[in-house]
Amino acid sequence: MAELPIWQYDTLFLILVLLFGITALAMQNLMAAAIVFGAYSFLMCLIWTTMGAVDVAFTEAAVGAGVSTVFIFATIYNTGVCAKPKNPRLAFKLFAGLICFVTGAFLLSALSDFPNWGDPYSPVNSTISPYYIENTIRDTHVPNIVTTVLADYRGFDTLLETAVVFIACIAIYSILRVDAAKSKVVEPDIVTSPPAYDPTDSLIIRQASRIMVPFMQIFALYVIAHGHYSPGGGFQGGVILGASIILLCISFDLKYVLRQWTEKKIMILTSLGVLIFATVGLACVIMGGEYLNYEVLDPILPGDKAYARSHAILLVEIGVGITVMFSMIGIYINLASNGRFDRGL
Amino acid sequence: MEEFIDKFNYVLVVILMMTGLWSMLAQNNLIKKCIGMAIFQTGIILFFISIGAKNNALIPILTETANHTYNDPNVNEVTNPLTQILMLTAIVVGVATLGVGLALAQKVHQQNDSFDEDEILNNQTK
Amino acid sequence: MIEHLPILIILGPLLGAVFASLTSWYRPKLSFPVVIFGLAISSLSAILIVFKLAFSELDVIHYQLGGWGTPEKDEYGIVGIQISVDYLNGLILATVSTIGLLTAVFSTRSVERELTGQQRYFFSLFSLLVSGLLGISITGDIFNLYVFMEIAALSSYALIAYGKGRSYMASFNYLMMGTMGACLYLLGVGFVFVKTGTLNIENLxxxxxxxxxxSQAVFVGFVLIMIGAWAKMAFFPLHGWLPNAYSYAPTASGALLAPLATKVSVYAMLRIMITVYSIDYVLKSPSIQSTVLLLSTISILVGSFFSITQSNLRKIACYFIISEIGYMVGGAWLANEPGLKGAIYHVVADAAMTSAFFMIIGCIVYRTxxxxxxxxxxxxxxxPLTFVALIITMAALIGVPPTCGFFSKFYLIQGAVQAGTWHFVIALLISSLIKAIILFRIIEIGYNKVPNPAKEGNKTITREEAPLSMLIPTLIVTLSLILIGLFTDKLVTNFIAKALPEIPSL
Known part of the structure; x- marks a missing residue:
């Protein structure tokens, strides 16, 4: 059997990823560590693309390489960039290393029991996943199997995942948010943090992002709406939408964005997305089916039963998109302004 | 030995995971712990995606090709979608946890003016 | 509507939380009733479903989300996510949702006082935590369990961080340990998934x-899942996060987290042990079994010895949790009938005992x-009432009949004797002894030392209980300790005995 040399590429990328990961952890400068971590996530996307996991790669590009890095930056902006190597705790580190070595060896002890890398007849690939591949068109008319499984077959997971994002947003809000009027403003230390932008000298950045933002948003809407046919969906689109607003926060300032999107709006829309998803599910119960059984919605949605599922998936993805978008904005603003909602990265 | 070469990638994945785990356990710096956590999580995601990969398979979006139609797809030519969905969820959970971790780290830094675990402990026992 | 009860158990608090977070921006006063309404729906559904189970021929009630997973629709029957209620988790569901509801009622006043001006999302997170815990208990899918675990975990980090000050670091440590546990669990699921290709618990x-x-991979998966669950429940070498996290949290968060979060992780461990892997599998690796039993013994002893060195009632309560975790893990790993009975019974009993203890602490904090x-x-x-409740709770923790603590200990000791694990028996007895010492210290301080009112400038001692909204839930839970004890027989024959798997005779 003529095998494509794709696994060799994988190995190469994997070694690179490993190096990047170790570098990120070894860096003394936290800002540099965050950048290397972003590069690490980006290489990870490439690996996943070579393995055919395009949706995962897309999400990782938006979430891991995109907003995660921005979140780390926002935190460092409020604190300072240097990790001081004071107490090496060598004995403890060696002990932890030993634990990890033993754990790793234990994990590898199962290696001979594993199916071969890329074996299409392994239990994982031959038990239930063929069902999804064979029946997605019949059940939902959606060719992107990932979207179908995400929003329909395992829709409950996705509802909870949306809830997780929502929880993260309100958790961070309740941890960090302080009343700007009441707390004394601690200006970030200019020496350890990057210089605050002088609004006059970032003309190019501001104009460039002003031009970019509408295109980003159109692309994000396309990603959500076209998730049935191409990689993408609510999560990826939501993150890109959120990122477009975050870009405005970075290139202008928080106040500029908060004029449009007040705190109240952001936080309410965050919960609204979960509500849309949950309501679609409840509508199914009211129409006489199980929770999230979109099939029974076919009297109120156009088309036959399979199309009812397809349309309901779109509704659900919109809910996911809304929650993810505003959660990302909410999390970013809280982290960047240290909960004061006044100024930030 | 041949088997080892066959599954060499799993070895790398495990090393990656253990790097992250070690960082979570042993690093002093709270931000580094958070990054280590993210690396551990991506390692696990990589593991899941690897077990769902298939040789010579296409992405899990159905298209009309020669030996492969909408209504009768060739299962062995489409990558396993299930592991991918599970890991989409895991990525999103990961970023949510990272965000909460960073928020807590920021609050800790605000109180102690340090990300160093030992320094914080010293401050608190004082 | 009756067939939708299983999903209502989770949706009640989940939607309650979403609505509460919406209303908090318009009518902040409305958030609390909305959350109570959601929790009440959940509690009612859980109790109804337990009765439905008890009075029907069914062993288990399934609910197929999205309508998938029925053999008519897909030939595999496992395509979708399934949630199910059987004798094992029915009890846990009823306990968790009821304690959640009572704690919510209990915590209004203390939240008003402790978190003035920043309680906007408190009850949303509270409700989400309950829904996460209920989800862990009800789900029939091991990956779905992971997602629920994270829902519960993320909301508990925030609930602990409400305590300000040192609670941030405590919460951060909990986050690291909790995420490590969840990641190891997920990795374990991966190892199981490699060999089986399915995630449905029944199918597994x-x-x-x-x-x-x-299969070595399945074995590695088993160990990883166990370690993940142990990290979440603060079992001995992984217990470091718990005392700080629970004692620096606001009293309301502590009162919810302490009784429920660890117990639900114990349930998750039991579910994986007895349903997914079967007792046979556990018995096949005697070296691991004896190691775990030894760790449980150490866990009990460490928890007990640290509790006696503490001078703070909340810290004492936290170390009690660690020792009680040892009871449950040990009981489960004895892997014989009385041991498992004791472990399952103790999950319910200890949830009630810890809840009562933390509620009493909440009352004391509110007044003093x-x-x-x-x-x-x-x-x-x-x-006086709070003090009597404290005495009853301590008696239950020691294991004085007729409280529920006695019966769980009875089963556990019986199981340990049957298995010949004498160190576990001795640890149980020492733990009771230490708790008795603490009880006498409390009586000594609280009853024998009559305060001198003249010193404070008053004529008489002012008798002031906590407000009724706190006192009534506290007394209900305390009374339930005796009631559970009195109805032990019914509970064991109707539920726990039926929840047990087939245990191979040695």
Missing amino acids: SQIIPQTLQN GQTELKKLDGLFYKM
């Missing part, structure tokens, strides 16, 4: 015990503002 329970007994033991002198004369 048919595959693993029959065909994959000797602190929980240092030596400053509680004359508590009996100031808050």
